[in-house]
Amino acid sequence: MSLLHVEDLRVHFHTRNGIVKAVDGVSFDLEKGKTLGIVGESGSGKSVTCYSLLGLLPTPPARIESGSALFDGVDLLKVPEATLRTYRGNRIAIIFQDPMTSLNPFMTIGAQLIEPLRIHMGMSRRAATDRAMAALREVGITEPQRRMCCYPHEFSGGMRQRVMIAMGLATEPDILIADEPTTALDVTIEAQILELIRKLQESHGIAMIYISHDLGIVAGIADHVLVMQNGVVVERGAKAEIFHRPQHPYTRKLIDSIPRSAKPAGSTLAETQGGSDFLRIEEVRISYPVASESLFDLHQREYTAVDGVSLQLAKGEILGLVGESGSGKSTLARAIVRLVDLKAGRIRMEEILLSELSGQQLNDTRPEFQMIFQDPYASLNPRMTVQDCLAEALERRGRKDRKELQAEILALLADVELLPEHLRKYPHEFSGGQRQRIAIARALALKPKLMVADEPVSALDVTVQAQILKLLLELNRKYRMSMIFISHDLGVIRYIADRTAVLYQGKLVECGPTERIFNHPEHPYTQKLLSAVRTSRLLEGAE
Amino acid sequence: MPAFILKRLLQALPVLLIVITASFFMVRLAPGDPFSQERALPVEVMKGLRTYYKLDQPLVTQYIEYLKNIAQGDFGPSFKYSGRTVTEIIGAGLPVTFELGAYALLIALLVGISSGVIASLRPNTWQDYVPMSLAMIGICLPSYVLGPLLVLIVGIWLEWLPVSGWGYIPGDKILPSVTMGFVYAAYISRLARGGMLEILSQDFIRTARAKGVSESMIVLRHALRGGMQPVISFMGPALAGLLGGSFVVETIFQIPGLGRYYVQAAFNRDYTLILGMTIFFAVLIVVFNLLADIVAAWMNPRLRSGKSAGG
Known part of the structure; x- marks a missing residue:
């Protein structure tokens, strides 16, 4: 019995220029404690798929045309907004791509962290604060007491993404959706965040949907992979399989497009290696x-x-x-x-x-x-x-x-x-x-x-x-x-x-x-x- | 923050000096003087008056003398209201004008923010179109049209409210406050809508939604503070305008405030009174703009810490 069972999901955008079939018949299963990777380029419908599960799409123009998403005996696509809200940030959490814009710049880190705990778990301010600080410690943020009073702009991109992860995991969700969580980060930070996500997922036993345009990353973190193109799943399978034996031409194209080898021999034009001075x-x-902080400075x-x-x-x-x-x-x-x-x-x-x-x-x-x-x-x-x-x-x-x-x-x-x-x-x-x-x-x-x-x-x-x-x-x-x-x-x-x-x-x-x-x-x-x-x-x- | 305030106050000094200089010489360019009347005064009397008020001295000498006096806080005597100083007249009109401005501001904020926020939550529906059309009318309709219109409809045809005075009959403060406040309500409404729409489309609102925060709390806790930034920036000019721009409304409704003195001073070529009030209003504008900036900075944590976001 899978934790989440999505069947024939269709999401269409009704725009002035006609209907865009963003997601057109997507089905998948998510097992407890496992990671499902969704790979695709922009416009492939990978994010729309996940947002529609949580009712995060703007309606209109988006409309869920058909499908079901069974989670814990409930169809997430059919329940009223008020019920869905009790799942969001509680049993299903999500981390977004850009940590620079995903945190509210007008609220302290602490206020944002305790919010889901207060809403979903009915915690007192004090209990929620303690829990939030523990969550910060878990994602590797030192001095949580002091950091709780900081505003997002005082944090670096990597730190903010850690806060987002802490916020997602504080309520002990069953499912974590990670929507390109490292795309906006530097490679060394990316490696740290991926490692952190992997570690926490394991220790908490959470099921995860990991969305990325980067096949390499998905293949590194996921157990199963869906490859999406134009709203349709073109290939699915175990990670190694997809990466080493891709069946669909699009998957092959994706893999071939990853620039990783040296440039073709003989293509170099430089007359002298390194030395010349053009x-x-x-x-x-x-x-x-830099703006000085005091008038007398x-x-x-x-x-x-x-x-x-x-x-x-x-x-x-x-x-x-x-x-x-x-x-x-x-x-x-x-x-x-x-x-x-x-x-x-x-x-x-x-x-x-x-x-x-x-x-x-x-x-x-x-x-x-x-x-x-x-x-x-x-x-x-x-x-x-x-x-x-x-x-x-x-x-x-x-x-x-x-x-x-x-x-x-x-x-x-x-x-x-x-x-x-x-x-x-x-x-x-x-x-x-x-x-x-x-x-x-x-x-x-x-x-x-x-x-x-x-x-x-x-x-x-x-x-x-x-x-x-x-x-x-x-x-x-x-x-x-x-x-x-x-x-x-x-x-x-x-x-x-x-x-x-x-x-x-x-x-x-x-x-x-x-x-x-x-x-x-x-x-x-x-x-x-x-x-x-x-x-x-x-x-x-x-x- | 104190350094910022001090810096801004120092910057205001040259602005004030320019205002004083420009208005000092412009007032003098107007034909006639405070003592010219339809029936000319005897030459000796005129001469005596001019000597008494030092109007016979070279203009530059008068200008320097005037600067010296205001540096000591002395705006001089009024030329027309004999025996009263400019400071006394401003002091007498100020409470009335402040009260009118405060009511108008209250109306503007209540009506403007609530209609703007409602419009932003349902963009491109009737809840958006109705307040925004009204706001457009409010912006286009000058108070010298709106005032008499309200007087005619509410005061004369319907006979619901008194049409002039200030504190003489119960209810006589309503029409002038509404007339004054309506334009500002219109501006604030549009600014609030724009600010809220901008904020509501931000990623962190989606984050709040993903956390399971209810729509009403999203508006109140997550969006309002950021969405009101344009309104707060507008508060400086708005406050200055409400306090200094009440000539028309005070004249229409016969209210004994600063605005009416200002208009009369201009008609009377009451040099010291015109200058005194101009300087007073200039100071008000500077101070309120500074206050608005301080509030905006305080509401925005990025500005509060004084650090700029590094590129």
């Missing part, structure tokens, strides 16, 4: 002023984001820049394209001293170095069509007649594998991957010698991610463009970079040929980073 970054230091405090980093880049080379949040990798990228000023040091591209340029000179040189940003949803102007966007970039290199301009635009589109009919459309009409192609085309339009890509694929699904990485490699080869590629994802870096630089707290800890870094990391931090990835994911060859 771009020289010398002893760069960047700091931000005359010393302007500073936060040093990048501290004495030196790097070289050869012509046509791809340099991977790895680091966790706060490592200064994005700040350095912004400084190279002169969006941020240096406090000390120099950046030289060929004969041009980039870090000293200003005014008109800087403006004239800008086409030489271009940037691709992380979020293709936010970095394109929503009121400009693709045509306008590309034409603006092209005309930056001098006015030209219509025909010539149009020909160049079409050539750019072909480069990034978009179609001519896309020209008249606006960014919102495209998917994330297509938007990133537009952003790449825009950067390419200026024929830059240097491309700085700041996490260009981290907002994309794995299959799309693989396409974009392939495209970037091809373009790098075609135009002999040097590239600085920033990512927190070690797999991505290994796939694309010729050389890799590892940043930690604003300092360069290690730099060398990518394969050397991955196979023989020298610095302890690099070793820690790599082992974190290995422990949290089931990778090929493991088990």
